[in-house]
Amino acid sequence: MLKRPYCTVGRMTLNQSSVLLTDRVAVVTGGGSGIGRGIARGLAAFGAKVAIWERDPETAAAAGEEVGGLGITADVRESDQIDAALARTTAELGPVGILVNNAGAVFLSPILETSENGFDALYRANLKHVILCTQRVARGMVETGQGGSIISVTSIEGVRAAPGYAAYAAAKAGVINFTKTAALEFAPYGIRVNALAPDITMTEGLASVAPPGAEKQFGNTVPMGRAGHVDDLAGAAVFLAGDLSTYLTGQTLHVDGGTQASSGWYHHPDTGSYVLGPS
Numbered sequence: 001m002l003k004r005p006y007c008t009v010g011r012m013t014l015n016q017s018s019v020l021l022t023d024r025v026a027v028v029t030g031g032g033s034g035i036g037r038g039i040a041r042g043l044a045a046f047g048a049k050v051a052i053w054e055r056d057p058e059t060a061a062a063a064g065e066e067v068g069g070l071g072i073t074a075d076v077r078e079s080d081q082i083d084a085a086l087a088r089t090t091a092e093l094g095p096v097g098i099l100v101n102n103a104g105a106v107f108l109s110p111i112l113e114t115s116e117n118g119f120d121a122l123y124r125a126n127l128k129h130v131i132l133c134t135q136r137v138a139r140g141m142v143e144t145g146q147g148g149s150i151i152s153v154t155s156i157e158g159v160r161a162a163p164g165y166a167a168y169a170a171a172k173a174g175v176i177n178f179t180k181t182a183a184l185e186f187a188p189y190g191i192r193v194n195a196l197a198p199d200i201t202m203t204e205g206l207a208s209v210a211p212p213g214a215e216k217q218f219g220n221t222v223p224m225g226r227a228g229h230v231d232d233l234a235g236a237a238v239f240l241a242g243d244l245s246t247y248l249t250g251q252t253l254h255v256d257g258g259t260q261a262s263s264g265w266y267h268h269p270d271t272g273s274y275v276l277g278p279s
Contacts, residue, residue, distance in 0.1 A: 018243045022047035025093045026241065027086075029076045029133060030103030032059025034203035035153060038230025039100055039237045040067050046238050048098060051089040053082075053133075069093070076103050076129040082136050095144045098241045099137040101130040101152040101175075106168045119167045126171035127178070134182055138191055147190025149241045152179055153233070154252060156199040156260050172197075176252050183250030192249040194240050199256035201228040220267045223258030 012018075021043060031040040032054035040063060044050045050069035054060035057073045064071020070092060074085040089096060105125040109118055130152050141148040157165060158172030176195055183193040200206075200218050206227075218227040236255045239245055254260040268275045 012243065012246065014244070019238070020047050021098070021238065021242050024048045024097045024241070025089065025095060026050045026098035026100065027053060027089060027096050027133075027137065028100040028102055029053045029129065031100075032056050032063045032071075034205060035198065035201060035230050035233050036100070036102035037063050037066075038234045039102060039153075040069075042231065042234025042238050043098065043100075043241060044068060046242070048241070049093045051085070051093060051096075053085045053089075053103075076133055077124045079132050079136075082129075082132055086136055086140070090140065095140055095146060096137050097141070097146055097148040099133060099148070099150045100237060100241075101133055101150070103129055104153065104155075106165065108164050109167045110164050111166050114167065122167040123171050126168060127174045130175050130178060134178075134193070138182075138186055138189075141186075141191050142189045145189075148192075149245075150182070150186075150191065150193045151237055151240050152193075152195045154179075154195045154197045156197050156254065156256055158197060158252075159260065179252060180250045187249060192240075192245070194245075194249060195252040196233055196236050196240070197252050197254045197256065197260070198228055198233055199254075199259045201230065201233065203230060217269075220269050221259065222256070223262050223265075223267075225267070226257065228255065228257055 026043045026048040028036050028040040028050060030036040031052035040050050040052055044067035050067045052060050052063045052071045053074045053076055055075040060071040060073050070089060072085045072088055074081040076082055109122060134150055152175050154175040155172040157169040158176045162169035179193050179195040186193055200222060215227055219225045233255050236253055265274045265276050
């Protein structure tokens with residue numbers, strides 16, 4: 001049985017170095033592209049030693065090289081591959097102090113039409129790996145006594161209805177609740193657990209399928225007038241990973257330009273004024 005030493009860290013003096021992650025070891029799952037790669041770049045820019053855990057060998061290697069860290073080919077839906085990736089990361093970079101659970105996948109899944117295998121695939125891609133990676137990395141944080149920060153990328157779909165994407169939305173809601181529960185269980189060890197919930201974010205994948213003029217339409221949908229960028233998520237991840245957020249745990253930050261707060265209000269495409277619902 002692991003001893004539960006309650007965290008007794010008191011006040012700290014803020015200074016410019018408080019934002020830095022110098023020499024801290026960070027893992028980013030699904031960091032070969034998109035939001036994950038952007039977060040990996042952000043963590044590295046502030047001094048972290050970053051390991052990318054990504055199932056695509058080419059993007060894993062490229063992202064690892066870009067951040068000056070490790071690119072490890074691993075399918076984080078499989079516990080044995082998580083264990084192997086963690087062992088290599090620890091051996092080459094040191095004990096992990098930051099975990100970003102970013103891997104995920106989505107496809108259309110109407111409730112009446114989706115097979116059991118389809119539901120299982122969405123659960124494994126969006127929630128199971130969050131639980132498994134968090135468990136494995138948190139055990140190491142407890143054993144070293146260093147504490148740490150665990151950040152999971154969920155979605156706005158975890159807090160609103162998502163017709164046609166029920167299983168995905170349910171999994172993302174599960175990430176939010178798991179974040180709260182893990183935060184309470186890990187607080188005595190000085191481990192903080194939080195989540196980031198993006199909405200429209202212009203990743204390579206979205207850009208490749210968005211129709212012409214989509215960015216303007218996104219600007220009408222988002223209160224701040226533009227789609228998100230991976231750097232928006234990276235900035236929030238750097239904040240949650242470091243000392244500026246040492247008293248923040250169990251929270252989901254909506255990095256979405258205001259769409260979660262808008263609850264159906266959007267900019268009218270002609271006037272720019274806020275309207276509610278179809279006009």
